[in-house]
Amino acid sequence: MSDATTPSAAARAPMVLADRVSKSFGSNEVLKSISLEVKHGEVMCLVGPSGSGKSTFLRCINHLEVVNSGRLMVDGDLIGYRETGGRLYELAPKDAARQRRDIGMVFQRFNLFPHMTALENVMEAPLRVKKMAKARVEQDARALLARVGLADRADYYPAHLSGGQQQRVAIARALAMEPKLMLFDEPTSALDPELVGEVLDVMKGLAKEGMTMIVVTHEMGFAREVADSLVFMDGGVVVESGDPDEVLSNPQHRRTQAFLSKVL
């Protein structure tokens, strides 16, 4: 909600910079020359009909999908490649993995590790990827679970948790790597309606603490309340973007109007 762009943040490179990003699956062009910018501390909501390329764009940001053309930069680093002497070199898997460490991702279907308890899920990456000391990791993980309101569920397996609880564990798991950017891919779409609120509350808390977030969502209320900017995508292009209140209450483009009339 608040204007998170302090003067010092504005001087820095944007957290995410997409420059004419295109992506095709075979002959199917999913992203067509997407350009956008997310500042440090900004919360951006990506909305649009299904198949509009929102999720694909999100997955490109942490290199789960490889873009065909254009550049994606996160905090000044080119994603997936190294540029030397005007040429691009593909990154080694371990360097690509290093880039992903700083980018947290939350999935629609939670994707918790079912053979580990909530606590083990949160501890896994700091232990194996950052190779931190176990006692320290456990302490941090318990604190994170407490932060998402699940201190008493630490020793439960995902199968014993409700959808909302699983998604909150998933958020805690992503936060355990202390990311500078969080990506949310329809985090509440797989939840029963009465469980949506608890997940959105955790996300609101994160936004308030100044986390940079890109959220693919259908929750217009959340977008209006929390987002600093809103981007409407359709057919692989950015149709309209701007202040959430303005876009939602006074959409300029016909396609935006048509979409919003259905979801609002």
Added chain:
Amino acid sequence: MSTENNSRPAAGATPPAGGATESEPIKAIRLRHPWRIVFAVVLVIGFVLFIVDAAGREAYKWDFVAKYVFDRRISEAALNTLQLTVYSMVIAIILGVILAVMRLTPNPVVNSLAWFYLWVFRGTPVYVQLVFWGLLSIIYSSIDIGIPFMEPWFSFETNAALSTFTLAIIGLALNEAAYMAEIVRAGLLSVDKGQDEAATALGMTWFQTMWRVILPQSMRVIIPPTGNEVISMLKTTSLVTAVPYSFDLYTRSRDISAETFTPIPLLIVASIWYLFFTSILMVGQHFLEKRFARGVGAREDRKIDTMSGTLTGAVPLGSGQPTVVRPPGDGPPPTEPGGPR
């Protein structure tokens, strides 16, 4: 909401489902299955007749069976068979996991190597492979370890270094590894793609993802067919006579029967031992499956829990929203249209 309030809607003309008075447990007459009984009786009669007949039949020579079932040579051979099974399966499982992971790596070189291995070892009969291993010392009389075209670091005579027992294990294990690789691969592929993505997004490397996330989850799918393979291996060990290794259960009992001219009782003796081991293995498999089902299939418990926790009083069962607790008397059940608001 208190329980006293529940009596109010129940006293009305149309008490909602699950009202205040509990319904009686169902006391119905059980469905009869007369043909099952008939079939069972026929089977039992047939079996008893067979036993009675077999007990009296000369060719079985039950006194020989009793004499040899705990014969020292037989029990030692049984132990050898067990060792062959355990050693070759352990090697096969390890090698199978490695091959399966190799087949799924993004590395095309490693990939093709694993494919080639499977092609060779699945494409030829295990008996033929065992004969080949037996002939190893004729093909390669000495084994040198070192850099090619240079003086080897180690060199040893094949015959002296590898006993027929070792060769039998190598032969069985390498063949079995090809089948295990396919079982493991199917298991790995059965794990949801989202698991891969979640681990990758956390910055885990391909190997970490495999070892920590994918492999443990695939165990549930891998274990049942692996149990089958162990049992199958126990019996395949009877082929090691091709190496030739002659101290396993089957070959030993054949050798004894060649001296005593009593093949039938000794086959029965061997079968008793095979069945004994198989039974033990089946019990072990059962417990392994239980262990790796951890974290899965426990959802039912939770469901029942929430149901009993929230479905209280006058909540209509058909409302489809068991978590919403409505105060009693707050409008009629939704099945009744046009009620007072």
